[in-house]
Amino acid sequence: MASGAVVGASRLGAVAAALVVVGVLPWLSGRDPALTVLRARSEEQVATPEALAAVRADLGLAPTAGEQLLRWAGGVVRADLGASWVSGRPVLPDVLGGLAVSLTLMGFAIAVAAVVAALVVFPALRAALRGQARRSGGAAAALLTALPEFLLATALLVVLAAHLRWLPPYGWEGPAHAVLPALALGLPAGGLLGRLLSDAVSSAAAEPWAATWASAGTTRARLAGGLLLRAVPGVAPQVGMVLVGLAGGAVAVERVFAVPGIGRTALGAAGAQDAPLLQGCVLALLVVGAVCGTSAALLRRLVLGRTLRTAGLSVAEPAATRGRGGLAVPAVCAALVVATTVAGLLRDPFTPAHARLAAPSLELPLGADASGRDLLARVGHGAASTVGTAVLVCVLAAVIGVAAGLLPRLSTGPVEVTNAAPPVLAGLVTAAVLGPGSQLTGSAAVAVLVVSWAPLAAHTAALVTEARAQPHVRVLPLLGVGRARLLLVHVLPDVLPPVLRHAALRLPGVALALASLGFLGLGPQPPAPDWGLVLAEGMPYAERAPWAVLAPAGSLVALSVLAVTLASLGAAAPRWRRTAVTSTPLSSGNDASTSHGSALAGPAGSEASTTEPTSQLPSSTAAPPQVDTRP
Structure with a gap:
């Protein structure tokens, strides 16, 4: 075939x-x-x-x-999704009503993300026009990217709504009620897009065509437009994943701010075991994810088409760069997490031996929760269980990802479908199948595993395709080497080390995903000392006892910054090779590694000699990326 x-x-x-x-x-x-x-x-x-x-x-x-x-x-x-098992009402109106609210919220969040991304990329663009190098968008963008939506939503609710009373905390009754949810969703998304665009703009400014334009007296406005046009195609696949992330993050944000969207409706249906309503919500979220991925692909084709018509050349991805923050930030975050874990493991996380909501003291360094339990003990034991589960998930995800990536053509469909589904969607389905938060079955771990293998499979598939293209491998079938032996003996040893490093870099992110499911009630149930669950339990008391929220939130922030910093430090710059210029548009791709461009060129009037990347940053994209974490 x-x-x-x-x-x-x-x-x-x-x-x-x-x-x-x-x-x-x-x-x-x-x-x-x-x-x-x-x-x-x-x-x-x-x-x-x-x-x-x-x-x-x-x-x-x-x-x-x-x-x-x-x-x-x-x-x-027939546009009939059945009737609710709980209320007896038709499911379709409830699904459409919740979907309309969620899409409206996503629209506000996209506007916030666009503004934030513009603010982040502006310094990089200005530096590029001056001939200076500036990447990564700065510390503020890194911090925004590090904060999960549910954690940022909690902080905004506590500070702006509960303490300052600037905005309404709950409900969906007017534009004012959309401000905090849109900020919680849009700030991390805008920070991520801004960092990606900053790197892409800096990479474009280092290309020969940019110097040619500048020496030819091109206006700053036209050169800025050319740099942005050159940067967008490489970032477009990530735009799709950001939109999918907005759909998944909206579930947690809607829960925090009591927004009656499709995510909150799905959570209620999962908790009530209302299968028809849950089916309708899951189907709607799948459609939203597919539309987001398709829209990003169309954006990329649109921009590439314009570039091809003006220059007759195809465009490659922007170069990946190592983070410049060194090891200081991840070392401090890791030390905080380790110290909290060790100190907490020496205490009892289950016995309510203290006054309810007792303030921090020498006896209780982080205070007590609403049941009088030691928060330091609960956070420490939660770190051990969360990180331990995350390690197991990463190991299993690596095994599944490598096995699927060895067959790139067969795994293309499952990888694309999985990348179009936010983790919370897998959590909803798993909760319906295994029961919400069963500690015996590990429903949260299963849900995260369902979506964690896809980026590793895409990475493996890209490296397998690259390895099989090497001359010494291509000649092996002519020498009588079978397909299985070729893959397992001659390809897998080269592919396995970078994929395992990629899996290790994903460990903090997996732990955060587990915590987010616990926060939504789709993870371990009380009295388990799960980070997300501890944060959710402290939410009702955020105004009178802020330490009930700050204790787990601080640990999650440290883990979030650690995740983003490690991913940045682990990303190696791609290797480039000289290729011939072609006027053929980008291939639509027949395997997990053919969705990227081949020739590097400016928007117009660029140099004829170009280069091609052989690897990309480890990331989960709508089109599986070429990823290489080798130093």
């Missing part, structure tokens, strides 16, 4: 599998949905065949998962 057909089948199969999972969601737990509803209605009623048949008839349930899938798919085609 041709490679294009294999990739097409992979994509089609992945989309079909995602739809099947949503369609049979009520059956994935292994329990009869009719029995679940019967028990929810009455604990005392006997589950006789007649009673179960009456429930199936009332809810329109089929006796088997296959028949139910066909009914659900037929209903989707």
